Amino acid sequence: MKNLVFAIVIGATAIACNQKKVENKTIKKVEKMEISNTQKVTELLKSIETGAQEPAGYINPNKYIQHNQGVADGLAGFGALLQQIPAGTAKANTVRVFEDGDFVIAHTDYNFFGPKVGFDIFRFENGAIVEHWDNLQEKVTQTASGRTQIDGFTEITDLDKTVANKTLVKNLLTDVFFGANPTKITDYISTEKYDQHNPNVKDGLAGLGEALASLAKAGMPMVYEKNHTILGQGNFVLSVSEGIFLKEKVSFYDLFRIENGKVVEHWDTIEKLIPAAEAKNKNGKFNF
Amino acid sequence: MQASIQKTPFKNGLPLEFEIIDLENVFYKKASMMTTPHRAQFYHILIIEKGSGTHYIDFKPVSIEDKSIIFIPQNSVNLYDIKGSYTGKAILFTDKFFCKNKEDGQFLNTTMLFSSLYDIAKFKNDTISSEVNRFLNAMQTEYVRNPDVSQYSILHNLLHIFLLQSEREMRKQGFKELQPSTNLTTVLNFRNLLEEQFQTEKSVKTYAAKMILSEKQLHKATTAILDKTPKQIIDERIILEAKRLLVHSKQAVKEIAYELGFEEPTNFIKYFKKHSSHTPNEFRKRY
Secondary structure, X not given: OHHHHHHHHHHHHHHXXXXXXXXXXXXXXXXXXXXXXXXXXHXXXXXXXXXXXXXXXXXXXXXXXXXXXXXXXHHHHHHHHHHHOOOOOOEEEEEEEEEEOOEEEEEEEEEOOOEEEEEEEEEEEOOEEEEEEEEEEEOOOOOOOOOOOOOOOOOOOOHHHHHHHHHHHHHXXXXXXXXXOHHXXXXXXXXXXXXXXXXXXXXXXXXXXXXXXXXXXXXXXXXXXXXXXXXXXOOEEEEEEEEEEOOEEEEEEEEEEEEOOEEEEEEEEEEEOOOHHHOOOOOOOOOO | OOOOOOEEOOOOOOOOOEEEEEXXXXXXXXXXXXXOOEEEOOEEEEEEEEEEOEEEEOOEEEEOOOOEEEEEOOOOEEEOOOOOEEEEEEEEEOHHHHOOOHHHHHHHHHOOOOOOOOOOEEEEOOOOOOHHHHHHXXXXXXXXXXXXXXXXXXXXXXXHHHXXXXXXXXXXXXXXXXXXXXXXXHXXXXXXXXXXXXXXXXXXXXXXXXXXXXXXXXXXXXXXXXXXXXXXXXXXXXXXXXXXXXXXXXXXXXXXXXXXXXXXXXXXXXXXXXXXXXXHHHHHHHO
């Protein structure tokens, strides 16, 4: 009896696999005709390095709302930025890319005007990029955890848990980062494994606690003032917030990886905000 | 007198008369304004991270050094060194910001950090973990926060603690302050009275009478505290104002003489030369 059940299960799995293969084939066919948004973003970012012209065609030439406050609005602004980079010096290696509705989020290892790690968010309308946000931070050679600011887990899994994981991060922000219920931190972050990629913080919950305490003691607590959006797919969730770090107004982009209902890995970039008077466009850093 | 020196009023429209600005930015962007002498209507605290050169406060040189904090009283004339370099922050605030009550006013009036009884207050701030830095950081963090109803009071109190910690640091670094005494009170009252009336009133006798003291008593107090006679103190104040006007206004010497209460310009010229070893015109040319 037991064996029979086992056989049936195997049989079912085999059928399921076959079906998946068929599905994959059809998807691939579709992709040949129309490449995915994540693919477009990856190609566009890569073109910063290669100088390829075609990926800029993924941007709507009549509407490209730029939120990087150091770059002028429109496709022309993007072109002007590329021209500033000395030819052949740029590197762009997108390590993680995922999508949430019309948004595509990329986590990229950059080198232009020095090594940087960056998050880029693109919004699509009718298959074309119409809006862009980003947050960059310089790369350091030595980190507190020994991890780099960009290495670690990359595979997107748990596609069925997107909503639950986004909710988890939303509650983590409200209760811990915004301080409604800080003691609930262990409800959200795993006590067993918390791989830290912030260059100044050690691994684990203890590492986070230690870093926050030493900042507060020096009179410069890290302050989260406002969350602007939470975007996610499967096991990856990105939150975009603003606040204060080391006495400056900054934007916080925090990427969390969730495993079995707990955050187990964290990457971030913290960028100093450009005062509105010095901004090259009027779109604001956020405004999702 | 009110209109004759270029005054730098506090920026209009600021919700608080308190600002923390980047010294480097201000220095490079507003170089012409900063290196032209101007009289500031706010207290300055210069937090120098790295710096070199000489800053002039009321014509007295103060050297700019790495990791130091300099306290500049309101209404003094600042001249930034055009060849010098300053990186760090400047905290600016007004009487209106700080003086919520009588005690606050009294503190600002008497603290060694801003008192004209002493040289310009300055100390070395090279210990990162110092209490002074803790409150400096906290002030900067609070300053950039999104404003709410608590912000003014928090900033006010942090500034007060920062000033108190700075006083403590000054004492630690060997600064000797004057102990409270009847003589000190007399000198402070005399200074305040002089500040109000020096343009029109130059007689020691009148000041003493206004304070209900004999000339001898006033003399005893100023010599004990400052080792200067009342007459010397009056002369110094008039000469300082004359210098400020000569350098910072375009008024003719005879107009300045009149403004300072001299009926005959020649008397003013003689007086100025006697106390500063230059004629007014020579002094003006030097700046």
